[in-house]
Amino acid sequence: MTSALDQALQLKRSGRLDEAVIALEGVLGRAPQDGFALGHLAEVHLRRGRPDDAAAALDRAEAATGTTAFTARLRGDLLVKAGDYTGASRAYADAVALGETGAWSLVRLARCRLRAKDLEGARGAAAEALEWDPASAQAWTVLGDLALREGRLDEAETMYGRAHEHAPGDRWAYAKLVEVRLRRLPQDRREREIQVLLKTTGRDNEHLLGVLARLRRESGDDDAAARVWSERASRSGDLFAREQAAFALRRAGRLDDAAQALGSCLVDDPDNVILFRTYVRMQHERGALEDL
Numbered sequence: 001m002t003s004a005l006d007q008a009l010q011l012k013r014s015g016r017l018d019e020a021v022i023a024l025e026g027v028l029g030r031a032p033q034d035g036f037a038l039g040h041l042a043e044v045h046l047r048r049g050r051p052d053d054a055a056a057a058l059d060r061a062e063a064a065t066g067t068t069a070f071t072a073r074l075r076g077d078l079l080v081k082a083g084d085y086t087g088a089s090r091a092y093a094d095a096v097a098l099g100e101t102g103a104w105s106l107v108r109l110a111r112c113r114l115r116a117k118d119l120e121g122a123r124g125a126a127a128e129a130l131e132w133d134p135a136s137a138q139a140w141t142v143l144g145d146l147a148l149r150e151g152r153l154d155e156a157e158t159m160y161g162r163a164h165e166h167a168p169g170d171r172w173a174y175a176k177l178v179e180v181r182l183r184r185l186p187q188d189r190r191e192r193e194i195q196v197l198l199k200t201t202g203r204d205n206e207h208l209l210g211v212l213a214r215l216r217r218e219s220g221d222d223d224a225a226a227r228v229w230s231e232r233a234s235r236s237g238d239l240f241a242r243e244q245a246a247f248a249l250r251r252a253g254r255l256d257d258a259a260q261a262l263g264s265c266l267v268d269d270p271d272n273v274i275l276f277r278t279y280v281r282m283q284h285e286r287g288a289l290e291d292l
Contacts, residue, residue: 035065
C-alpha cells in the first residue's frame with residue numbers, strides 16, 4: 001500500500017470524509033484503474049450521502065477488477081439506500097459467496113430478506129451470522145423480529161433478551177425487548193409502562209419513542225403518533241423520525257402538513273424512491289401536482 005493511499009484510508013477511518021475524497025482522487029490521478037482505491041472512494045461517497053457519485057466510483061472499480069466481496073457489499077449498501085431490498089439481498093449474498101468473512105454482510109442480508117418478506121431466507125442468514133459471531137446483537141435482533149412478526153412472543157422476547165445481554169449498550173435491541181414485553185400486557189397498561197421508562201431509565205433512548213409512536217398508531221391515533229415521531233426528530237435530528245412523522249400526518253388525513261413535512265425530507269434525502277413515490281401520490285390526492 002502506498003503512503004498516499006494509506007493516508008487517504010486514515011482520513012476515511014477518522015471521519016474526515018471530504019479530505020479523504022481529495023486524497024483518494026489524488027491516488028487515482030496517478031493510478032486511475034486502482035480498483036481498491038475506487039472501492040474506498042465509493043464507500044466514502046456513500047457515507048457522505050452522495051449515492052450517484054458512489055455508484056459511479058463503484059462501477060469503475062468493478063470494471064477495473066471485477067466484482068469482489070468488498071464491492072458486492074458496497075453494492076448492497078447502495079441498493080438499500082435506493083429501497084431495493086431484493087437487489088440488496090443478492091448483492092450481500094454475492095459478498096458472502098465471494099469470501100467476505102464475519103457477520104456484517106450476513107446481518108445485512110438477513111435484514112434485507114426480512115424487508116423483502118423472505119422470512120426463511122432471513123432466518124438462515126441470521127443463523128449463519130451467529131455461526132461467525134455468537135455475540136452479534138444485530139443477528140439476535142433479526143431473529144427476534146422474525147419471531148415477533150410470526151406472533152411467537154415468547155421466542156421474540158428470548159431473542160431480544162440475548163441481543164440485550166450481548167450488547168447492553170445497544171439502545172435499539174433494548175427498545176425491541178421493551179416493545180415485545182409491552183405487547184404481552186393488556187393494551188390499557190402499555191402506554192403507561194413505556195411513559196414510566198421514558199421518564200426514568202429510558203429517557204435518553206430515542207428508539208423507545210419509536211415504540212410509543214407505534215403503540216399510538218396501533219390504537220388508531222395517528223395524530224398522536226406524528227407528535228411522538230416529531231419529538232424524536234427534534235431530540236436527535238433523525239431523518240427517519242421526520243419521515244415517519246410525515247407518514248403519520250398523511251394517515252391522519254392532514255395532507256397539507258404531511259406534504260410540507262415530506263417535501264422537507266426529500267430535500268435531505270432526494271434519492272429515497274419510496275419517499276418520492278409517496279409524495280407524488282399525496283400531491284395527486286391533494287390536487288397539487290403543480291407543486292412537484
